[in-house]
Amino acid sequence: MPTTCEIHLAQLLDTLVPMHLQLDTDGLITHVGPTLAKLRPGVALGGMSVFDLFDIQRPSNIGTMAALRTQAGAKLHLRFRSPPCTALKGVLSPFGDRVILNLSFGISVQDGIRDYALTASDFAPTDMTVEMLYLFEAKSAAMDASRRLNARLQGAKIAAEEQAFTDTLTGLKNRRAMDHVLARLTESRAAFALLHLDLDFFKQINDTMGHAAGDRVLQKVARIMVELTRQQDTVVRYGGDEFVLILAGPTDKQVLQSVAERLIARLEQPILIDGQPCAVSASIGIVRSVDYDRPDPIQMLSDADAALYVSKRGGRAQLHFHGAE
Known part of the structure; x- marks a missing residue:
């Protein structure tokens, strides 16, 4: 049974870093942040080995918990082993006899949000991802407006060219x-x-x-x-x-x-x-x-x-x- 301190820690991390995992000394998952859990719906991640869940791509040749602990504080490049094989960035932090692995989408955040239907509420309020979400939405709206405007301009150009080459009475070429x-x-x-x-x-x-x-x-x-x-x-x-x-x-x-x-x-x-x-x-x-x-x-x-x-x-x-x- 988790202690009161462990429960409070899990609640704190769920709020501050909702895309995190807690691992025991053997690399087994003991707790999953709520946003990370949404990336694998219907899968019981608790008790699974972190190495079964992720392919750690950089640094390479990380296959044991001892080797993983040596990368504390360094950036990790991971990818889910099962589809969708989303690429993630991670950073490891030891906490007593366990390890906390915090994850993010990095520059692929837009793809992650699209693939998993995430919203701003799935990220910590201070996470820059929220700001990026607003920027992506604004950019998308601006691009849509630009495409619509270009389509109208192109249509107007075609219509003007067609009118310039058309006899108005008969509709034939002039x-x-x-x-x-x-x-x-x-x-x-x-x-x-x-x-x-x-x-x-x-x-x-x-x-x-x-x-x-x-x-x-x-x-x-x-x-x-x-x-x-x-x-x-x-x-x-x-x-x-x-x-x-x-x-x-x-x-x-x-x-x-x-x-x-x-x-x-x-x-x-x-x-x-x-x-x-x-x-x-x-x-x-x-x-x-x-x-x-x-x-x-x-x-x-x-x-x-x-x-x-x-x-x-x-x-x-x-x-x-x-x-x-």
């Missing part, structure tokens, strides 16, 4: 975006085709039904072009009722002709605006990067525009390849 795409393709020497598309009879819709109806026709035309092209292609509202389609990869004339014919056929179908059919069609001029020794976006756009007007003069709702004449 001429600024087209310039970037063409510059990237020509610099990388990637094969691509450029289709310049102009709506036929669009002016009549504006004149007879008003510009609001014309805007809705343009929006529906934009959706049709997006539906008939691939994700890697770029559909641009070039201005007014003119559009440019940049098709990355395919330069075979039959493939390009098939794409253009599908566009023409689909756009010849009446578009309903408030139940009233609006008839438009599309004329298309096509250029291919492989037809140029050094593809130049300005020259290609000019040649596509020339091919487009060949289609217009040919009766509209037609396609024409530049150079086919």
Whole structure:
């Protein structure tokens, strides 16, 4: 039975150094501080050998109580033998015929607190760990706030960039975006085709039904072009009722002709605006990067525009390849 003095000592140490052990002359645990007991829930530490509980890593070759006593006052590096194998720091102090081993997490305190769900009440009030807990909490809150702010700023940046490259009426890319795409393709020497598309009879819709109806026709035309092209292609509202389609990869004339014919056929179908059919069609001029020794976006756009007007003069709702004449 422990004496009254021993009980009072244990109570005192539990308050001042709650992560401590008391060891007898054989290295068996006679008392465990309350916080240390929380690190091994459900394990009866009383009566266990300190060498079964811990792997003493530094100094090395400490395997007996006599050898351990020689390290009194020196810093010990220990690790639990059973998972979680938390690393701890320790200092040993003889007290009569027994030894008191006080432990701490050292710089790994944050991991220890997380792994064992410890709170400030698990440490002595004067323990600097409590201050570190507050610092960690403040740092964590500041980091979370910083991450949220950065995410909002990044989102705002992306939104601003997207708006700068987007036609507000149709949601298609605008001429600024087209310039970037063409510059990237020509610099990388990637094969691509450029289709310049102009709506036929669009002016009549504006004149007879008003510009609001014309805007809705343009929006529906934009959706049709997006539906008939691939994700890697770029559909641009070039201005007014003119559009440019940049098709990355395919330069075979039959493939390009098939794409253009599908566009023409689909756009010849009446578009309903408030139940009233609006008839438009599309004329298309096509250029291919492989037809140029050094593809130049300005020259290609000019040649596509020339091919487009060949289609217009040919009766509209037609396609024409530049150079086919």
